[in-house]
Amino acid sequence: MSTLVQTLPDGPLDLVGDVHGELEALRALIGRLGGDPDTGRLQRPLVFLGDLVDRGPDSPGVVRLVRRLCQAGQAFCVAGNHELNLLQGERKEGNGWFFGDADDGYQWRDERGQGHHLVFDSVVPSGDEAADLRTFLDGLPLVLLRDDLRVVHACWHAASVAALPREGEVGALANAMEARVDERLEAQGLLSAAAAERAPWLGLKDPGLRPDRHLPAEQERNARQQNDNPFRVLTSGLEQRIEPGTHFFVGGRWRFVARAPWWQDYDEEVAVVVGHYWRLRQEPIPGKVDVFQAPSPWHWAGPRGTVFCVDYSVGRRFLQRARGGPGPLGYSGGLAALRWPERTVVFDDRTGAVPTVGYGGR
Numbered sequence: 610m611s612t613l614v615q616t617l618p619d620g621p622l623d624l625v626g627d628v629h630g631e632l633e634a635l636r637a638l639i640g641r642l643g644g645d646p647d648t649g650r651l652q653r654p655l656v657f658l659g660d661l662v663d664r665g666p667d668s669p670g671v672v673r674l675v676r677r678l679c680q681a682g683q684a685f686c687v688a689g690n691h692e693l694n695l696l697q698g699e700r701k702e703g704n705g706w707f708f709g710d711a712d713d714g715y716q717w718r719d720e721r722g723q724g725h726h727l728v729f730d731s732v733v734p735s736g737d738e739a740a741d742l743r744t745f746l747d748g749l750p751l752v753l754l755r756d757d758l759r760v761v762h763a764c765w766h767a768a769s770v771a772a773l774p775r776e777g778e779v780g781a782l783a784n785a786m787e788a789r790v791d792e793r794l795e796a797q798g799l800l801s802a803a804a805a806e807r808a809p810w811l812g813l814k815d816p817g818l819r820p821d822r823h824l825p826a827e828q829e830r831n832a833r834q835q836n837d838n839p840f841r842v843l844t845s846g847l848e849q850r851i852e853p854g855t856h857f858f859v860g861g862r863w864r865f866v867a868r869a870p871w872w873q874d875y876d877e878e879v880a881v882v883v884g885h886y887w888r889l890r891q892e893p894i895p896g897k898v899d900v901f902q903a904p905s906p907w908h909w910a911g912p913r914g915t916v917f918c919v920d921y922s923v924g925r926r927f928l929q930r931a932r933g934g935p936g937p938l939g940y941s942g943g944l945a946a947l948r949w950p951e952r953t954v955v956f957d958d959r960t961g962a963v964p965t966v967g968y969g970g971r
Contacts, residue, residue, distance in 0.1 A: 659689025
């Protein structure tokens with residue numbers, strides 16, 4: 610059973626971004642932070658931002674290591690949307706390792722329109738281990754905080770934090786909340802209308818079958834199921850409706866809503882650190898912006914410069930490996946930790962620490 614909002618200890622911390630099953634990257638990062646992943650001795654406590662699992666080669670190994678550190682009092686961890694999917698029994702792209710789906714993979718189309726399906730080469734839990742991993746994940750909080758710091762996977766939203774139950778099993782609580790939201794939407798006729806809209810498009814799961822029209826009921830269903838559910842808001846963010854005709858395919862389905870830049874409205878002095886947003890870690894490419902909508906990969910965001918995303922897309926390494934390995938400069942994405950209070954970023958595969966920019970509006 611989890612207490613969903615928990616307190617962080619005082620003192621320096623290392624806040625680790627989304628690991629996504631990249632066990633070797635996590636072990637290397639712990640070493641660069643002055644720790645030893647084998648003995649569990651750390652220079653300072655680790656705080657994991659969630660999304661420990663999926664896509665990468667060894668999700669069970671990552672969870673085992675993080676669990677060992679947490680049980681020793683050396684680490685803390687919040688649940689991310691990928692943990693929530695497992696706990697709610699939702700089959701999503703990248704989590705076939707947990708559900709025994711050997712065909713689980715990544716879909717994309719090349720410049721010629723040729724479809725591709727890349728099977729995720731992920732370790733599966735042995736024996737009854739899936740149940741043990743689930744028990745650990747079910748006990749994670751959604752929020753960690755102290756006077757100078759707020760940690761959540763995707764979005765600090767005070768109303769959603771306040772709406773969380775005090776304690777319980779995360780998966781069961783999230784399913785109950787989802788059922789309540791769906792009851793309201795069904796009473797309004799929205800769920801059946803959205804299902805009728807999806808029907809001609811194979812459930813919106815085929816990247817080559819782009820809907821040729823706007824689906825307003827599907828859009829409203831997406832927005833309401835997300836924004837009316839505090840579990841979803843905190844683990845995958847607020848979402849906003851997009852203009853007709855601009856729907857896009859990501860995460861295994863066509864979407865009619867997009868992530869809302871909630872940080873633009875966060876006008877508080879307490880720092881918020883999140884993962885989730887798949888930042889670039891190279892300098893901006895012409896015509897391409899940081900997904901977190903910051904001027905550089907090292908910038909704090911928000912009116913006061915007090916929001917930082919520490920997810921630098923290590924979860925994309927599976928794709929580079931499948932295409933022949935890292936490029937001449939190494940992997941494009943890395944596993945990162947934000948050192949607090951120094952506000953520097955350390956990577957698993959690069960020496961030194963990168964100073965962040967713009968904290969507190971400076």
